[in-house]
Amino acid sequence: MKEPVPDVVIQRLPMYAHMLRALKEVGVESIGSRELGAVLRTTPAQIRKDLSYFGKFGKQGMGYNVGQLLDELTQVLGLGRPWPLALVGTGRLGRALIEHKGFVDDDFRMVAVFDKSPRRIGKKLGGLVIQDAAELEQIVKERGIAICIVAVPPGEAQRVIDAFVRAGVKAILNYAPIVARVPKSVQLRQITPLHSLQSMTYYLKSEYPTSGSAAKSRADGKTRGSGV
Amino acid sequence: MKEPVPDVVIQRLPMYAHMLRALKEVGVESIGSRELGAVLRTTPAQIRKDLSYFGKFGKQGMGYNVGQLLDELTQVLGLGRPWPLALVGTGRLGRALIEHKGFVDDDFRMVAVFDKSPRRIGKKLGGLVIQDAAELEQIVKERGIAICIVAVPPGEAQRVIDAFVRAGVKAILNYAPIVARVPKSVQLRQITPLHSLQSMTYYLKSEYPTSGSAAKSRADGKTRGSGV
C-alpha cells in the first residue's frame, strides 16, 4: 500500500491475472484468498499481502470479486491495451515465436519484424514484412515501440540491444544467452531455458550418479527406476 | 558451505559456468571475484559467498583459475555428461525447440519426441521418429529419462506432466502457461514469456499512459515520443 512495491510481487501479478481470467471464464464470480492460494500454490497471506500493495479489493467475509480484481490487476500491470511489439531475428526461434503467437493477445501486438540477412528481408512473416535491421532504430522510434524481443544469435545480441535502447525502447525480452547490458531505466528479462536445465540437474545428480565423467569410476550408477 | 544451499545460488551457477566457458575460450586463465562480478553484473561478495557453499576454489591474492573453477561448477551442477531428454509436443513450439538446438550440447541429448496427433506420429524430427504420446510413460521408463520438456497446449499440459511424473521423471521444463502440479521431489521450471512481458509493462505504464482502456476515454494519449 506504499510506494516501493517489491519486484517479486510485480512478477507474481501476471500469474494472478492469468488465473482470474481462467476462473472468470469458468463462471466463478467470487474467490477467497485461501482458495486462490490453493489453486496458485501459494499461501493466502502472500496473496492478501501482495494485493494490499495496490489497494483494498476484497470484502471481508466474502473474498474477492473475480471480475473486479482482474480489472484492478489489469490496470496495475498497465495491460488492457495493445502494446506494440518489435522482434529482431527471424531464424528458427524468431519465426517460432511469431507464429506460435505466444504473446499476441489483447495486450500485445507485433508491429515490426527485423532481420539483417538479405535472404530474409522483404519476405513476409506472420503478416508482416521483414525489415532490414539497419532501419531498426528509426522504425522503432517512428512507431513508438516500447517493448521488443531479441531472438538473434548471442554474438549479435548486445549490438541489437544497444540499438533498441538508443531507439528508446524501455523493455526487452532477450532470448540470447548473454549477460546483456542495459541502462537501469530499461527493463530486461532473460529467457534462457538451457540455464533452467543446468540448474535442475543439480538436484538430480545424486539420484542419477555419474557414469564416468570427472575421474572416479562408478561401477554401475543404476539408481534410476527405484524412486518411481 | 554447509548442506542447505539456497535455491537462488544454484540458479546462478549456470551463468557463472557460462561465463567461465567464454573466458576460457578467449584464453583467460585466471580471474578475481571483482572482475567476474563486473562482467556478470553482480557483486564480488555474492560470487565469493556463492562459491563458498561448495568449497574453496580460489587462491588468496590470485583469484580463481578459470579452467579449474569451471570444472568444479560442472561437477557441482552434475553436468559434463549427456543427460537424456524427452520432449512432448511437436507443434510450432516443440519443433522450434528441437531444431533450434537451444539445449543440445555436451550436457543434454534429445532421445525421444512425442506427440499425440496421428498426423505427426511416425514422422521424423531432429533425427528422431515422433512417437505416440500414449507410449510416453513406458519409453521414458525404459530409457531412464530423468528430464523432459513440455511443449503442448495448456489444456493438455497437466496430463502430460502427470504421465512424466508417473514415468519417474525428476525434472520438467514446462512451456505451457499453467500452474503445474508436481510432487515436491520433482523439479519444475516454467518458461512463460508472456508473463515476463506482462510484468515489464508495470514499469512502463507511467511513461506510456493509457490511450483509453478500462473505460475512461482519453482524448489522445500521445505521450510516446517524449521519453525517447
Add this chain to the structure above:
DNA sequence: CCGTGTGAACCGCTTCACAGCG
C-alpha cells in the same frame, strides 16, 4: 599487500496473528 573465505550485520520478503468490517 591483494584477494579469498566467512561469521556477523543488515535488509527485504514472507509468514503470522489479530483488529476490523461486512
Add this chain to the structure above:
DNA sequence: CGCTGTGAAGCGGTTCACACGG
C-alpha cells in the same frame, strides 16, 4: 462469525568487513 488488510515477527539471502593465506 468469516475473511480481508496489515503491523510486527520471523527468516533467508545479500552485503559487510576483516582474519588469514599466498
